[in-house]
Amino acid sequence: MRPDWDAYLRNHLPPAEMKEIAEALKRDEALQRDLDGFRRFRDQVRMAVLEEPVPAARLKTALGQVRAAGDAPKQRGRPPLRLALLVAAASVVVAALYVRNSFEHDPFNLARSPEIALFSAKDEAEGLKWIRKDDAYRQLPSFSISGKDVKFSVARMGEDWACMDYILDGETMRVYIAPNPGAKEAERHGSGAQGVAWSKNGFSFALKGKLSARLVSISEQMIKG
Amino acid sequence: MINLFRPKFERCVEPELPVLYRVAKRMTSSSENAEDLVSQTLLQAFRAWASFDGRFLRSWLIVIMRRERNRLYREPSRVDLEIDELDQIPDHVVTWDLVSDRLQAAEIRAAIDQLETGYRLAICLCDVEGMSYEEAAAALEVPIGTVRSRLSRARAAVRRSLSSQFSPEIPV
Numbered sequence: 001m002r003p004d005w006d007a008y009l010r011n012h013l014p015p016a017e018m019k020e021i022a023e024a025l026k027r028d029e030a031l032q033r034d035l036d037g038f039r040r041f042r043d044q045v046r047m048a049v050l051e052e053p054v055p056a057a058r059l060k061t062a063l064g065q066v067r068a069a070g071d072a073p074k075q076r077g078r079p080p081l082r083l084a085l086l087v088a089a090a091s092v093v094v095a096a097l098y099v100r101n102s103f104e105h106d107p108f109n110l111a112r113s114p115e116i117a118l119f120s121a122k123d124e125a126e127g128l129k130w131i132r133k134d135d136a137y138r139q140l141p142s143f144s145i146s147g148k149d150v151k152f153s154v155a156r157m158g159e160d161w162a163c164m165d166y167i168l169d170g171e172t173m174r175v176y177i178a179p180n181p182g183a184k185e186a187e188r189h190g191s192g193a194q195g196v197a198w199s200k201n202g203f204s205f206a207l208k209g210k211l212s213a214r215l216v217s218i219s220e221q222m223i224k225g
Numbered sequence: 226m227i228n229l230f231r232p233k234f235e236r237c238v239e240p241e242l243p244v245l246y247r248v249a250k251r252m253t254s255s256s257e258n259a260e261d262l263v264s265q266t267l268l269q270a271f272r273a274w275a276s277f278d279g280r281f282l283r284s285w286l287i288v289i290m291r292r293e294r295n296r297l298y299r300e301p302s303r304v305d306l307e308i309d310e311l312d313q314i315p316d317h318v319v320t321w322d323l324v325s326d327r328l329q330a331a332e333i334r335a336a337i338d339q340l341e342t343g344y345r346l347a348i349c350l351c352d353v354e355g356m357s358y359e360e361a362a363a364a365l366e367v368p369i370g371t372v373r374s375r376l377s378r379a380r381a382a383v384r385r386s387l388s389s390q391f392s393p394e395i396p397v
Contacts, residue, residue, distance in 0.1 A: 006351075006376065012358065041328075041384065042352050048333035049247060049353045055260060059242040062264045063235055066271045116282050119240045120355045130240055154355045159279065 003031075005038040011171045022170070035170075050122070108197050108206045110176040113159040120154050124164065127155035131162045136179045141201050143222050145175070150218070173207065173215065175222075180204040186223050198223050234274045238267065241283055244354050248287055251349045252294050254338060265297060266290040283356065284363035291365075328387060336386040337379075344379035351376050 003021050007013050013021070025032050121127035124146045131137045134157065145166055146152045153165040153172065162177045183199035196219045197206040207219050245266060249259035269289050270277075277285055337345055343365070350361040351372070361376075362369045 004373075004377070007373070010357070041380070044328050044330075045333055045337070045348060045380075045383065046353050048328075048330035049337070049349065051330055052247065052250070052334070054243045054246050055256075056243065058260060059246055059263060060239065062260070063239060063242060063267055066267045067235070069268060113279070116279055117237055117240055118283055118356070118360070120244065120353075133240075134236070 003035075005035055006042075008035075009039070009167070009170050018171075050120075108195055108208055110178040110197075110204060110206050111158055111161045111163065113161065115156055115158050117157045118154055119156075121152070124152040127152060127164055130155050131157065131164075131177070134162070136160075137162060137177070137203075139202055140177065141203070145218055145222070149214070168214065169212075176206040176208065178204045188223060234271055237282060238270065238286070241286055244283060245286060245290065247353065248346065248349055249290060249294075251337070251345050252290070252342065253298075262290060262294055262297065265293045269293060281360050281363050283354070284360045287350070287364035288366060332387060333383070336383045339386060340379055340382060344375050344382065347372055347375040348379045348383065352380075 003024075004013070008018065008021055011018065025035065119127065119130045121130055124144060125142075128140065128142060132140055140162075145164075149168065150173070151167045153167050156163040156165065160178060164175045164177070166173045166175070179202065180199050181202055183202055183204060186200040187198060189197040189199065189204075195206060195208040195211055196216070197204065198219070199205070200223065205222065207215060211219070242263070245263045246259055249262040249266070250256065253259050253262055266286060266289050269292075270286055273289070337348055340348070346365060347361065350356045350364055351358070356364070358369045358372050361372045365372065
């Protein structure tokens with residue numbers, strides 16, 4: 001057996017093949033060593049490049065100068081400021097109603113808009129810090145899922161959602177987050193085969209997919225914690 | 226119609242700056258040129274921001290960067306060419322169980338930088354920056370299968386290079 005470890009770790013193989021490899025790993029120590037070696041190699045490559053110095057201050061300065069240098073895109077037909085504010089305010093109300101109403105219908109469907117940014121944070125805390133830079137997530141409570149068997153991967157953002165990716169047992173686990181200003185007390189919205197969703201402290205969370213006992217335990221900790 | 230909800234360019238792009246710099250460095254092999262390339266990429270991206278469809282920001286920026294690189298250095302990017310140098314290395318023939326714990330970062334970077342650009346970027350985007358095959362394929366403007374193939378061969382080549390130069394305990 002010579003699995004494509006990368007495809008396996010990314011959960012890109014057919015379910016039957018994923019299951020076959022997972023079972024083979026339990027009984028074949030050599031295969032497990034091979035997977036560990038692959039992970040080690042990939043981690044070392046990642047760290048070797050990530051530890052190179054990045055001139056962050058100069059890059060940020062360059063970004064700051066772009067607007068002045070770049071002939072800002074012309075916004076033809078810009079409406080009067082008062083009208084724009086009125087439209088914006090009305091849209092915010094409609095969007096808020098939409099979020100609340102649609103949430104009631106499908107608490108698992110938090111990522112309704114396309115992804116716009118991905119951040120390869122060095123750890124979970126840095127990923128959360130990046131998400132909190134967005135005003136809508138400034139009050140996002142801290143949580144800690146990473147551990148011996150759960151590795152943080154990347155943070156992602158859409159226009160009205162955020163997401164933290166983790167690797168658990170070689171599979172990607174995603175914690176979706178969306179602002180939900182109406183949510184105060186911890187409230188569970190659903191669980192079962194499609195995952196678990198809950199809201200708490202002004203945010204909605206969803207762990208999608210069939211949950212193992214470990215994932216159920218993690219979600220319980222997040223709901224109570 | 227004005228999109229009142231379009232996120233601000235600077236806020237969306239700022240988290241991508243380190244990634245853009247690392248990718249630029251893999252494209253130019255020089256810190257100074259990498260900074261210039263990032264600056265040019267930002268400028269072009271800002272001008273084109275209204276046309277961004279909201280999907281895979283990082284991939285969109287890297288496409289612009291690749292085009293800027295071709296324009297600035299007046300040479301065709303080898304990223305887009307079919308590269309056959311490594312094609313003699315079949316996919317998934319190496320085992321990984323004896324990978325050393327003691328590989329040196331500088332040696333790994335040197336091995337990556339020896340690769341052709343297409344392979345170098347495949348490793349950089351997927352293994353270093355954690356992009357999905359789909360995102361990397363969009364960034365390199367190639368099919369997903371090509372990304373997987375390049376990634377697999379690039380890893381094998383890096384490992385072979387480390388094996389022959391620095392770490393004789395790794396079999397190829």
